Amino acid sequence: MGEKRPIRVLLAKAGLDGHNRGIQLVGKALRDAGMEVVYGGLRITPREVVEMSIQEDVDVVGISIFSGGLMTIIPKIYRAMQENEATRDLPLVVGGIVPPSDAEELKRMGIKGVFGPGSDLDEIIDFVRSLAGSRSS
């Protein structure tokens, strides 16, 4: 059996703000855990999420958002991914400033995981790993 390909994750920030301390930390943690992290940058649009996910052939998409616009922006990204055959089954994870009630609503919508302020990095790593694992099996 050949060498197993490392898990690939697209990380990007949606919305107009540029606060990226959280996504930096998560990115470093995932890389330290042996994953390949593709950084999509700031202000990524739903179309760009879909395009980059396909182009980079990632297993998981993580979007970080600090802005109060989260309940508009994240559903848009989710819908864009759903509408494309190639990204329909790709798990979407959200991080950032997310009030608990919004987190519940996002999960109901189909967002696989929501990591608000104070989340544990090891939990995020395990979660991403389990998402990628269930996808390849």
Place this chain on the structure above:
Amino acid sequence: MFREDHLEAIGKARREWEFTVLNPIMERWPERRENFYTQSGHPVKRVYTPEDIAGKDYLEDISFPGYYPFTRGVFPTGYRGRLWTRRLITGLATPEETNKRLKYLIQQGQTGLNIIFDNPTTNLFDSDNPLCEGEVGRDGVPCCTLRDMEVIMEDIDMQEVSTSIIHSGPFILSMYLALAEKRGIPFDRLRGTLQNDVLSQYYTVNMSVVSLRDGFRLSADVVEYCRKHVPRWNPISFVGYQIREAGSTAAQEIAFALGSAIAYTEELISRGMEVDDFAPRLSFMFNCHNDFFEEICKLRAARRLWARIMKERFGAKNPLSWLLRFHVQTAGSSLTAQQPVNNVIRTTIQALAAVLGGTNSLHTNSMDECYGLPSEFAARTALRTQQIIAYESGVANTVDPLAGSYFVERLTDEIEEEAREIIRKIDEMGGMVAALEAGWVQREIVRASNEYHRKLKSGEITVVGVNAFTEEDDEEVPIEILRIDPAHEAHQVRMLREVKAHRDQGKLWEALERMKEDAAAHRNIVPSCMEAVKAYATLEEMRLALQEALGAGKESKDAFIC
């Protein structure tokens, strides 16, 4: 500060104390840990004595309040004469709602305004741009045209209140000035501060609508213009706050803010201005994080370092040029989503550090800011925190009460020295703009941020409710969270469209053309920006005009280092 023979006696007595008193105790009851450090990593000794400040000269290094090198504060009477300005950040939903909140806070005893704008406005997008859907009024107030500024400031006396504007470049300030003009208020009656430090914005929130150097030049235009026309206005505030929020250490925070201030000072001197013409109006903004003494010492060190830079490096002669005046905001990044009521306590300690550090104005964060904009209740509690410190605690009754503390003076020295070394490295790289373009500053901050989180993870740093004293049902939030009704966004878009429909298009077009020409020719942009604002140009129209003339900026991805 101490006689040689006196110091010798103290040293001898200390060694004796260690041998006879300390060591037996340490054998029976070891200390909680082997080594102690401040949050930023300065070693903290068990006990400090006069030996730790043996080399200090009171008159040279500490001296009197309101006297060079200003270690003890910029006013001779400290807060005995006047308390610090209580200035809470405000901005939400719409200009109308923001106006209501501002008036509410004034009525509750706030003494200065501090206006923050939503993401679209901060990035110079209009509320009706499709990219902004869902973000209008969510993290601040939208302000697209002069009309919005008129509404924000409705029934507020611009001559009475000082206003801090959290925005960079000439646009929002031009709206404020145009409104004053409309009300017949002479510019020399206006007091306030424009944040305007594009360098710190670039590496903390990665923003620059034009290239870094062009943005730097445009914000320097504002400083130049205000020095001539708005004499009591602080046209720039060098922001250590955001640097710290991005994860820097205390010493990095002041060094990078001062590094930015040095860059602007050099730029303005190269335009032919005298340092004493503008230096008295430069201002700063710092953070106050959890480590109480480190924060106090950081503020004292910053004041002394800036006074020395101004006097020794730039040859400033006017004593007002030596003063480092600053606003403090308590650390937003220290707030926890877990057990959010604890944030009131954290903020109180941080605010007390800011006051003991001699801040000139203060914003205290609200307990709910880990989730969104402050509710009215949370904002009022944050204001009350300051009022309790000011009126009940008694700490404002003597100036710099911690001066002379062996620990405080020693740590102040250490932080000043560390910051001075960072500034030396920036100089070696060719200054702050070059250091930013090389990505060095960004890398240093990310490294410090990672180190902080490593310590948090390993338990070297304790955060109550996060890695200690946690509760099972932390996820249940016992506090009210402010919700912005989406109807506000629709209202704002409607208002903007109405303004756009009723403008004199010819006048608008002419003003925007003039702005482009001035930008391309590197003429001071503020006068033509004022004309555009008066013709009700929108922020986005002005941004596009600038970008047409100068090209658009790029995101700095250097900071993404894993």
